[in-house]
Amino acid sequence: MVKDLTQMKAGEKGRVIDIQGGWGLLRKMDALGIKRETEIVKVSSQLMRGPVIIKVGNTQVAIGFGMARRILVVAEKGREK
């Protein structure tokens, strides 16, 4: 099931399939190792459209809500259900 980072639940795993943004956003994400095919785990999200926290490799990254909405993933748990 395809969803964006904000729609994932805490603890859910996923694989990035698309980052909908311009070159600047892609570059920024790329620098921290977030690109197509990256496996991520959602850690938590802050209230009221606050930042989303995900785990990439061994790093936790906080991503603003607007940016998080443009990162699409295939959720692994979602598929099982």
Add this chain to the structure above:
Amino acid sequence: MIGNPNVGKSVVFSRLTGVNVISSNYPGTTVEYTKGYLRVGNEKLEVIDVPGTYSLEPSSRAEEIALEILEDSITRQNGIVVNIVDATNLERNLNLTLQLLKRNIPVIVALNFWDETKHLGISIEAGELESILGVPVVTTCAVSGEGIKELVDRLREARAMAYYYPEEQRWHEIGKIIDRVQKVSHHHHTFLERLADVSIRPSTGIPIALGVVYATFKLIKFIGEGVSGRVFQPVFERFWAPLMMKFSYILGSRGIIHDILVGKILEGKIDFGQSFGILTTGLFVPLAAVLPYVFAFYLVLGFLEDSGYLPRLGVLSDKMMHQVGLHGLGIISMMLGLGCNVPGALATRIMETKRERFISATLMAIAVPCMAQIAMIVGLVGRYGTKALTLVFGTLFLVWLTIGVLLNRLLKGESPEIFVEIPPYRIPYFGALAKKLWMRVRGFLKEAVPFVLLGVFIVNVLYSLRIIDFLGKLTGPVVTSLFGLPSGAVAALLVGFLRKDVAVGMLVPLGLSLKQLVIASVVLAMYFPCAATFAILVKELGIRDMIKSATIMVISTLLVGGALNLIL
């Protein structure tokens, strides 16, 4: 030395050169470069510590600085790159390593945090990595010093290795390397990892954050008050005062030299708050009144920095910071500004856009008083209880919020969203904490105390030449009518350009009412930054933006000071 943010470059740098630089556990501690020297045999090598960067394409002012140094030292001076790599995040760190190698410059790689890989179930074949990359790979643990000697011994082996890969295949290439050198086995979540989860989840994280902030202020007040009231003030009263009385007698109890050095003798006694001599009030203010608070603040800040809590506080306050046109990390420069506005202003370099840098520098300069000033305000206004202090700091917070919201609405453009790596929690290393605290306290003693003495000297000159009376008449309409302060308060505003703590101290002999004290404290905090901060702000913002920023300061001071005079 080049590497991702928060991989311990500054710690390695201190180990190599013996030059102490501030290091912490959050990305973006280093915002400027520091040079130091390393002796190898008979040779003296220059080592440069630079801000961390994720890639060779900069996205903030701090990253630009790092890349300028890289260009300069490699292309023009035949330097080598010591690429510090976080071994617990090899994949992401290799991204920069490969970019460096592709540039065909001499590189040596240090796998730092080597000790932590074991706890995390990560095993890396350093020898295998070395043969793949073709450049030396050394394992280090900078905080304990392990591996530093090997790093030094092998610096000479650093070489350029044109590691070629098609650009769009970079991550694929990294993946291949990782598959060959790294094995990750399952590990049980450590206590620190569980704590990390709990402190970032809103339901538990927000109460924890409030608790941490509350405890921080309580602790600073407790230590500051304790050390000041129980140790330094008694020492001054019991030992220094009698000595100064003798000195006063020797000087003949009067005259201009006497007044400058010892100050006024009030009712046959020296009053460290009011005498205003260089050797009395001039020493008492920085050492007995301010230093204990500066010490306490940096002690607590050190823990927050080195544990890795600050960026989490940033994420949790992201929503609030967006109201003032910043994102969560803006809170870091505000926190540093509470210690001293100078490092606070420098910390704005981790922001991506000019707009954010302008907003955060302006907000900090107007509404974030430094610890020296806070200590003096607490000493002066605190006598009237917590309510009076709440009035001062509550007003400043409202000013911060209001100006921030206005700037966010009025300034063109939008501020970017937060996008930051959150470091793992680490148990602060006692030696590193103590060293950092000492560096900061020494910095205060060396840089602040001379200015305090100069400030007290100038106060005396101004008074004895009757310049104050003249200025008092000149500025009467604003100071007296608008703010409701006695005309003598203009002297404090004047000295405030130099040192705000001295300026607050100058209010003591004026015998102000509570209302006047509150107004004076707020006005002194807001109207203009001190000389040291001003110089940094001009450099960081440029002269035009600084004029804009200063105009905002002056206008808002007039409005807020006037309003307080009407309301209170």
